[in-house]
Amino acid sequence: MFGLAKSRRLRGALAGTVGVGLVLGAAACSSSSDSSDDDTASAASIDCAPYKTFGDLKGKTVSVYTGIVTPEDKAYKDSYKPFEDCTGVTIKYEGDKSFETQILVRAKAGNPPDLAIVPQPGLLKQLVATGKAVAAPAEVSANVDKFWGADWKAYGTVDGKFYAAPSGASVKSLVWYSPSEFKDAGYTVPTTLDELKTLTDKMVADKKKPWCAGIASGEATGWPLTDWMEDFMLRLSGPETYDKWVNHEIPFNGPESTAALDAVGAYLKNPAYVNGGLGDVKSIATATFQEAGLPILEGTCSLHRQASFYAANFPKETKVAEDGDVFAFYLPGKDATSKPVLGGGEFNLAFADRPEVKAFQTYLSTDTWANIKAQASQGWISANKGLDTSKVSNPIDKLSADLLQNPSTTFRFDGSDQMPAAVGSNAIFKQMTNWITGQDTKTTVDNVEKAWPAK
């Protein structure tokens, strides 16, 4: 290959490539030196008193591996800054969209990060099963007892051993709507499931298609429907039955499942109710979940059930607030007194028990971190009871945080995230997609039940 260097064209090519490389490299180098200047400047303004307990960790490094990438990663890195500046430790943040597969590969091969931010209890169990994860230190356990409910601690516990403290949380039991439309048409936010039905019928009487939904999401197509079903399972059969259902102590094709799915069908398979601004019932299968709620802005759809993180999908100039263009209300319980909330969240799982990793884990389980992180980010909350909701600026985050901290709330984690992968991220998605395109409820629940791995 080197003999070819005589060629003028090759030399030109090399010059071009190398030139581009040098320019990019120079740009990379120059800007990185800038950023280090900024770090030192900001360090002076932080009060280091709360960080004294972590001791001096100068020269130590903790690596964090997560599926959270740009733009959400910036708030994470910023929230680590005070800890880094005060203890002298370096946090190496690695975001990777293929986290959920790669973390298993890395854990199995013995190359895990110090800390992983795991988004599903199911994956957490798989990671603990590799034998590489280490149990949470006593300080973290104490913090979780102090700041979270027992339900959250249970999600981070595998086989009776507590491994991972909760990090962020999201609320899924929300219905997006247009406050101005509600005001103009005289609609009120429903407080029971029956009122929701009445409201829907009222909208139909006003010649509207009230609901819009979309479940297309690449290989995970179908997941928004699992959330619908879980929400109704939680409401119609109660949290105890929900837990049994998730852990497969009652079959997936039992009467409870059928009732929940039929209740979803009463909304989503009703041609009079869907699919506002997008088409007929079948268009639910082809509309992407990202675009499914946008018709609310155009006035062609009134209600869209989706999690708090959906706020990011509205165009930047949209005002997401109680007096703005769109907002969300809590998907009501069966009656006004019960408040079941379906949600999701992340957990910090450690693979090393070096002192600096323990210290960092402890820091992440404090209310200090939850408050710093919530203020640094848009669309992020924690179920940490120490989170000061009055300081959460974003209205939708405030609504979610208030819901999570409300003492009458019964929180339940997304069920499909806890089921075995063969069901939770495969069979359910496929069967739900078939269901919305015409398959009947019985076949659907039977097929999911069949897919459950034998114990």
Place this chain on the structure above:
Amino acid sequence: MTTALPSTEVLPAAVKDETTTSYAKRKLSSPWASLAALVIAILWTLPTFGLLVSSFRPERAIKTTGWWTFFSDPQVTLDNYKAVLDSEEGAGLGSFFINSIVISIPSVLIPLTLATIAAYAFAWIKFPGRNLLFLVIFALQIVPLQVTLIPLLTLYVDAGLANTFWTIWLSHSIFGLPLAIYLLHNFMREIPATLLEAARVDGAGHVAIFFRVLLPLLRPALAAFGIFQFLWVWNDLLVALTFAGGGDAVAPITVALANLSGTRGTAWHLLSAGAFVSIIVPVTIFLFLQRYFVRGLLAGSVKG
């Protein structure tokens, strides 16, 4: 990759007498054939061209309209490129670009060197079990590299190589070697034995024959495989994702591109600009070296 195989069939046609070439020329340069070639060329280039246009359009325009509306409503901005290159506010593709170069060059040179030597041994040195060994190496191409990911990573971790460039260099070399040996072996076999015998009569040993007789003749083949391997390594995501466990320090540009669109895909408008930063190198290499690319695939031995 299998396009390399027809070389033996093309060879006799190419060296036939003048009338065949002029016949072929007449046949191939018919206006219809030219038209077809032109249409195919345009169809194949159009998506890339659209990508290029998109990369210069403002975010809102990309997200709401197709790239062709650029011609009725030309809005040009460099914001996308700023966003992907800026290492503070944006994705900072620059340092990943350097990583990609650092990864690619050894990942091409290591298998190329080893494969040339191995191919020489298989082609011109007689030793017991040669055919069986060659068959085994040939068969290794069938093994999907996915099955090796976890065992290989375990070996690297045990050897203390994890989170360095070595894991990626070695992996690409391992995955590239079977095909490289097979390809180069076939090229070497096509060199007439008389040429080597003549060299041997003149007193040349294996080393002299290898460097002074074979290497100059193998140039097109080496160039072809070099380009193949380079493009493969540059565009590879799987190997890098699995083995570049060290974060930003060793990850190539493909890993950065995969993460560019954001956790929930909200920043997908940056992908066109990111893709163009990434394809500068392969496109330059391909444009300037395509002669060798084609020649390496088609040319026989002695023509060199």
